[in-house]
Amino acid sequence: MAKILILHQKGSNRNIAVSSSLQVGRLNPDHRHSWAVPEREQPPEFAGLEAFLYLSGDGQISRNHLGIARDNEDYYVLDLNSLNGTYLNGVNINPEKRNPQPKLLHQGDTIRLPGAVDLEVKLTEFMNYALLIAADSDNPLAAQNDAEQLAQELIQRKYAVHLLEGTNATKQAVRDKLDEISCLTVPESKFFLYFHGHGSCDGLKLGEQTLNPRELYKKLKNIRAPTAVVLEACHAGIFVEEENKDKIPEGVLVLTASNSDNFARESNSQPANYGGRFTRALISYIKEHPEQFNLKDFYRSLSEENRNQAKVLLQEPVMEGQTYLMPRVTSVLRF
CATH class of the missing domain: 3.40.50.1460 (Rossmann fold)
Known part of the structure; x- marks a missing residue:
């Protein structure tokens, strides 16, 4: 059975599921099936962009802040050179904003974005x-x-x-x-x-x-x-x-x-x-x-x-x- 990833926004009833790639950022939700910032190069991992998760974070979240990409049965988080950073279990995953590297996600991980937005990682069957x-x-x-x-x-x-x-x-x-x-x-x-x-x-x-x-x-x-x-x-x-x-x-x-x-x-x-x-x-x-x-x-x-x-x-x-x-x-x- 295919595994999917669900991001749960802590403190709310909001969830979003993804089975291929997901972009997270501050964008009008009506545009959620398109790359948020067309003038910036779209990484190949997101060629088949499935969805866009809109978060404001009191304006501190970048338009294309981070991405979730899938490789076989594994899911990775990648900071897209955001202005205020992405934290995985309390650690900044792209501190130098030069060469962002994907980080493997596990059940129960927490992704923190600016504005105290916490996303809990769940892995389950569709x-x-x-x-x-x-x-x-x-x-x-x-x-x-x-x-x-x-x-x-x-x-x-x-x-x-x-x-x-x-x-x-x-x-x-x-x-x-x-x-x-x-x-x-x-x-x-x-x-x-x-x-x-x-x-x-x-x-x-x-x-x-x-x-x-x-x-x-x-x-x-x-x-x-x-x-x-x-x-x-x-x-x-x-x-x-x-x-x-x-x-x-x-x-x-x-x-x-x-x-x-x-x-x-x-x-x-x-x-x-x-x-x-x-x-x-x-x-x-x-x-x-x-x-x-x-x-x-x-x-x-x-x-x-x-x-x-x-x-x-x-x-x-x-x-x-x-x-x-x-x-x-x-x-x-x-x-």
Whole structure:
């Protein structure tokens, strides 16, 4: 299993994962996939720059202060001739600012930057991540039931599951979670986003606010992993119709329970079994396929010959985007 490095900013909930190279410095975070100071030579170790970690350090941190680079299974820190220095476990790693040398990182090391910014080093295996949003539903418990059943299936496939339910499923909470997960994913990871709630011709309802396609896709651009988006909501097809199709980021697959003009129906059985028809079909398919499979195959499997699936097809579900491979079932994770 591939090892990744996670930097944890002490005194905060901030983490960032990296599996190749990372630049750390003071820069607008919107530019985090580019070299911070173009007029300065970019070391060859950072040719495949994966991400940029923005830190201000009260203005004492340089624009491209330090870098993290990988060599096979090892990770190294390199001071990039910063103005105020980089310290590894209390020792300045580039005191003369002439010939910076990479220093091997170990579990539990602390990298200190100016402004009392401490980054703790953690070495671990990469994870898949899921954000399941149970915002609201017509039938009691339907959104919660679907999210929790889907969570159990994803946990068995090595996903770390984040749940936002009921009144906790606010627009700001969704934004914050997407920002958090964008820092934890690496290209080897996978990300699964699920929403069950009310939809409109403007987007997804989150309390008194609406998350529209442009806002969602802007956040998903920062996810550094193949991404699946499943929307169990009325009119969810607006996320894949012509005017929004070109906004879908590369590497993202979108499945919607209905087209832009239709409703997403829920079952009307006993309360404990309430759920969206589209989601129930998806969960059944996942259960039937413990091996790795292409999520597009679920959409293609929907058939009018199956009575339950025929009801789903009446909603006119829509699929758009890239291939997404669901990992095979592994041991159950606890979270």
